Amino acid sequence: MADDPPKPTLAPEHTSEDVAIRHAMHDLAWLARTFVANAMRVTAGAGDPYRLAQQAFELGQAIQDAPSGTLVGHINDAIADAVSDGRREPGDFDDIEDATDDIEQAILRIVAARMLHQTVQVTRRENDLSTAICRLEDIREKNRREFEAEMAALRAKQNIKPSIPRKRRKPSVRVQPSRSVPQPNPIDEEAELAACKNTSEFIRKRQEQLRRARGED
Structure with a gap:
């Protein structure tokens, strides 16, 4: 037997025949339990599929080797109790x-x-x-x-x-102010043009004013 079942607890007043039946039913129930558990694992894609035939044979052999005083109902009850042992009772x-x-x-x-x-x-x-x-x-x-x-x-x-989770503040981006190009003082272009001898002299003076306003030599 590959899996060793736990030993049953028996009272001292039980007769030898009762002890033999209790042991037989306990072993039979354990064989049924291991067979069904392995079959369920195999169905789920795990377990040991190569042991199913051997486990089924051991279970059938245990049923045949049950003591003569064992009723069929006791065997069925032992197997049913073992199979349903994994489920919990209501309440x-x-x-x-x-x-x-x-x-x-x-x-x-x-x-x-x-x-x-x-x-x-x-x-x-x-x-x-x-x-x-x-x-x-x-x-x-x-x-x-x-x-x-x-x-x-x-x-x-x-x-x-x-507690209310605080909203994370977005980091502020400091925008550098753009440097504006200084503009020359407003002048009366018509009066200055009239004061100049010709148009080229007016343009030259105008350019000088722009350079001075920008700080150029």
């Missing part, structure tokens, strides 16, 4: 875990239905999966709103203002 967990358990069950049923090409069952279980996912999202949203309401009440009781 043992909160709403989120309850919805998560429904999601897990729907996924397992979808995989089983696909393996047997049961199209109708696949469609039904996919609807169950969608319903469970929506219920989980609703529960989380409800918990979020309740948490925010509790925090707001606590802040109001302690007179604490909610």
Whole structure:
């Protein structure tokens, strides 16, 4: 046996026959558990597919080798209990875990239905999966709103203002003022032109005024 099962706990008042049956059922349940777990992992793309045949053979051999006083119902119960042991009982967990358990069950049923090409069952279980996912999202949203309401009440009781994230100021860009070119003082061009002897002399004087205004020699 590749996987060693945990030892069963037995009371001292049990007879030798009871002890033999309990041990046989315990080993049988462990074989069923390891076989189903490996089959599920293989279905998901993991596990050890080369051990499935050996595990199935060991499980069948354990059923045949069960003590003579073992009822068939005991064998079936042991296998069923072992296979369903991974599931939690209702009422043992909160709403989120309850919805998560429904999601897990729907996924397992979808995989089983696909393996047997049961199209109708696949469609039904996919609807169950969608319903469970929506219920989980609703529960989380409800918990979020309740948490925010509790925090707001606590802040109001302690007179604490909610922190508002400060907006980051954009770095200011300093614009250098453009240097304007000095302009010559306004003059009466017609009067200056009349004072000059000709147009070339007027142009020369005008250029000199511009150079002096710019600080040129």
